[in-house]
Amino acid sequence: MEFETLELTVNGRVAVLSLNRPPMNPLNKKLFSELYEILEELENNDDIGAIIITGKGERAFAAGADISEMKELDAAGIARMNRISRKAFEKLENIGKPVIAAINGLALGGGCELALCCDFRICSENAKIALPEINLAIIPGGGGTQRLQRLIGQARAKELLYFGDMIKAQEAQAYGLVSKVVPLESLMDTALEWAAKLAEKPxxxxxxxxxxxxxxxxxxxxxxxxxxxxxxxxxxxxxxxxxxxxxxxxxxxxxxxxx
Structure with missing residues (x-):
């Protein structure tokens, strides 16, 4: 399968999806559409038992939605974009296989929301996470207000959402937002180890x-x-x-x- 915004590699029974818009891997309509398409394929592939999502490069998992695509949109335009992203995020969240987000750098806004749709989040030590939409006079539109509070509780979620500040990987782990923090050079090995174990489960x-x-x-x-x-x-x-x-x-x- 060839995609413009995603790169797929297979390691045994593990599919690795890399967001392929380096260095910051911003999320746009094309990426959301391709993500849904590739997840449909993987869901129906019995040879794949687990999925890892990561970002190309070392700077960012995904540094949010593509502002250059969003800035000229009105309410109707953003609603159309949101329908595409919601379809992809719901497919990711509900796919009948375990999904690990290997967060290799910044996970901001939509990047954090994408990670929240995964079953597990493993961070590199250099990773930083934020939902900074309030600083652009908007709110998260990809499930951030809902999935975050269900994961870490409303009090912590309000702290992150209202202030919009970045937190480091270790703080995200303390909040219960991520499962494990490892050195950047160990990130994919750790994610692959987890995914391989999960892929062998019934x-x-x-x-x-x-x-x-x-x-x-x-x-x-x-x-x-x-x-x-x-x-x-x-x-x-x-x-x-x-x-x-x-x-x-x-x-x-x-x-x-x-x-």
């Missing part, structure tokens, strides 16, 4: 786990437990469930087939 069970977590988070406990029960039941219909339990009793490593 695919249907992992998808059902993600479905139960995401869907249940947006409903009351009683309905969330019902969602969990349904997802639990689906896993019992799989070949991998039988293999997992058989390997447990036979004291051997399971061999999962993704069905």
């Amino acid at each position: 695919a249907v069970a992992l998808k059902m786990m993600k479905t139960a977590l995401h869907t249940g988070a947006d409903t009351d406990l009683n309905n969330a437990l019902t969602i969990e029960t349904v997802c639990f039941g689906i896993t019992f219909e799989t070949e991998d469930r039988k293999e997992g339990m058989a390997s447990f009793f036979e004291k051997r490593k399971p061999v999962y087939v993704g069905r």
Whole structure:
């Protein structure tokens, strides 16, 4: 697959998507459209078990939306752009495979919002994160006000959103915004290690786990437990469930087939 704004490489069962607009990797309509397209392909590829998203270069994961594209838009124009970005972000958030954001530098505005759609965020020590939209007299439009508070709590989210200041990787980890901070030279090795482990998990069970977590988070406990029960039941219909339990009793490593 050839794309203008994204670069795809495959390492075993791990797909690595690199935002390919260095040095700052700004997000534009073309990138959002290509991101949705490539995620559709990866979702239906049984040879891919996990996905990593990172930025080309060492300066930025993604330093926000492309202001040169946005600055002349009116409310109707930005609404059209937002429909494209929302479609891509929702596909990323809900794809039935684990996704890791390997944040290799600045993750600002839309770049932070993109990372928030991923299951895990691993940062290099030089990374800085911010939602600085308030300083442009706008607010986040790619889910930042909603996903951030669900992840780190409303009080911390208000602090980041209202002030719009950048925080360093270690502070982001303390907030619960990122899972791990590593030296820049170790970032991709760490992300690949995590992704490779995840790619070997039973695919249907992992998808059902993600479905139960995401869907249940947006409903009351009683309905969330019902969602969990349904997802639990689906896993019992799989070949991998039988293999997992058989390997447990036979004291051997399971061999999962993704069905």
